[in-house]
Amino acid sequence: FSDGKYHKQIRIEENATGFGYEKLFQEYLTEIVSEVWVEDPYIRHVHQLYNFLRFCEMLVKGPCKVKTIHLLTSYDEGGGRNQQISGLEEIQQSLRNYGVTLNIAFSSSIHDREIRFNNGWMIKIGRGLDYFKKPQGRFSIGYCDFDLRPCHETTVDVFHTKHTKKM
16 A cells, blocks of 8 residues: 555454454564554553563564564552563563564653554554453453454554654
């Protein structure tokens, strides 16, 4: 598709399925993607760390050759900060085994959620990466395969940065 005036909006309905990360991001992850920016204030709790890990796994699998991932998130305000930091450090260490550098930064004022690829695509999800519902149980369909996991209602906006004003 041309990089014409590109803005696409996807509405994910309440309880919809079929919206795993691959389905959502795959068409924008071309071979030339080597750097990814994730801004999401809610990469804090265990399930959110797993969401981010799953997103990273998708990047490692290709077809893109990601070398650097930048994560900007906010600190867990409660007692979960140590768990948050050790979880992120474990993801960072694990990515290193695949030749990927994860840069982690924290902001107390971050609110917007967006994901940018260095091929010019930017994806904004109303709920960030955390748009999946909690599974019914540990042995229920959709626990492992996010394509089968019901979603919360949210809006996904896709832009090409050639057509977004630089601030």
